[in-house]
Amino acid sequence: MTEPAAEAEQDPEVTAQEATVPVPGAARGGPISHAIFRLARLHRMFAGQLLRRIGLHPGQELVMMHLWELGPQRQIDLVRLMDSDAATMTRTVRRLEQAGFVRRRPSPTDRRASLIEPTTASHALRREVEQVWSRLEDISTAGLSGAECADALATLERLEQNLVRAATPPPEPDARPQ
Amino acid sequence: MTEPAAEAEQDPEVTAQEATVPVPGAARGGPISHAIFRLARLHRMFAGQLLRRIGLHPGQELVMMHLWELGPQRQIDLVRLMDSDAATMTRTVRRLEQAGFVRRRPSPTDRRASLIEPTTASHALRREVEQVWSRLEDISTAGLSGAECADALATLERLEQNLVRAATPPPEPDARPQ
DNA sequence: GTGATTTACTTGTTCAGACAGGAAAACCTT
DNA sequence: AAGGTTTTCCTGTCTGAACAAGTAAATCAC
Numbered sequence A, B: 001m002t003e004p005a006a007e008a009e010q011d012p013e014v015t016a017q018e019a020t021v022p023v024p025g026a027a028r029g030g031p032i033s034h035a036i037f038r039l040a041r042l043h044r045m046f047a048g049q050l051l052r053r054i055g056l057h058p059g060q061e062l063v064m065m066h067l068w069e070l071g072p073q074r075q076i077d078l079v080r081l082m083d084s085d086a087a088t089m090t091r092t093v094r095r096l097e098q099a100g101f102v103r104r105r106p107s108p109t110d111r112r113a114s115l116i117e118p119t120t121a122s123h124a125l126r127r128e129v130e131q132v133w134s135r136l137e138d139i140s141t142a143g144l145s146g147a148e149c150a151d152a153l154a155t156l157e158r159l160e161q162n163l164v165r166a167a168t169p170p171p172e173p174d175a176r177p178q
Numbered sequence C: 001g002t003g004a005t006t007t008a009c010t011t012g013t014t015c016a017g018a019c020a021g022g023a024a025a026a027c028c029t030t
Numbered sequence D: 001a002a003g004g005t006t007t008t009c010c011t012g013t014c015t016g017a018a019c020a021a022g023t024a025a026a027t028c029a030c
Helices: A024-029 A031-053 A060-070 A075-082 A086-098 A120-140 A146-167 B024-029 B031-053 B060-070 B075-082 B086-098 B120-140 B146-167
Strands: A102-106 A114-118 B102-106 B114-118
Touching: A031 A120, A031 B031, A031 B120, A031 B146, A060 A075, A060 A086, A060 A102, A060 A114, A060 A120, A075 A086, A075 A114, A086 A102, A114 A120, A120 B031, A120 B146, A146 B031, A146 B120, A146 B146, B031 B060, B031 B120, B060 B075, B060 B086, B060 B102, B060 B114, B060 B120, B075 B086, B075 B114, B086 B102, B114 B120
Parallel strands: none
Antiparallel strands: A102 A114, B102 B114
């Protein structure tokens, strides 16, 4: 069990005829929103194809990276690290367990929780996952200078901050929140 | 329509404690990739919450926008317009039909296909969907000048183009492709 | 200590998205 | 006309993601 990876075929048919999908919303609706949407779609599809070859599904690689980096974690810790969902994490961990990449161990201090830890077999995956991320980064930043990369990053983070601010519960101008 | 700015929500619990989710990959892995990932997640979550209030799920609004804009379409046309998947479209159209937003009519010229058309009832949705997109755009671009918006758009499209290029099948340097 | 609340996790449901496989109609070639 | 191929759509399966609801353990308040 726990055969390391799927090494599949080496050259996938990463054929996305995406290019320029004309969407009504793009013209009059929201050019930025729609660009985010398209970029996200493509990026996700790309990551999915790279991950598929090493036997992971999108999202699972983040769990594994956290575990490799931080060691055994409770599910709730993983949920917080990834800003994910407890229900999703339950299933993701179960699938990773069935795939032989993680193991569950009852928490010695909390009988509600279990500790999730990477199996030794999973360590063969680590380099591959890191290669996937590095490849994705190379592809995304192809042809961009260091300054342009920094610029792009600042732009992405600014957009993100705008959404974070808008999503943040209430301004709560109350002087004494507590 | 197009109420000016984000002016925050008045009610929803759009509480994402996102903020700064520390992910291993962010530090050493791929800052740009990870920023795309986070931005996409937030953007999608936001769109989902706005759409939920008007009774749609993410993705369905795009189908409706195409139908409102272009009139009756075959499923395969919608698939191509959205760069989606035939299987997904089958189910999305079925759900939209059950929700009363679209109707199916057999194609007069092709007995394999049916034409999907928006119902009259759906037209009440149109303004709401447009408001959602416009709100999303306002939120995303809050505090950005016109030039900065154009800049951000260029950045997003450049990243997108990088992925498109990488996904495009082969360079095929063969002089005579045919 | 007893009882209420919170926390960690699970299950059920619904949705999008991707892939495999298949059916029927349309098409092309011979 | 006959046969093979392509197109259009559907179903099944598996995954992530989100929400609701529930269980068991821990914690807090009294």
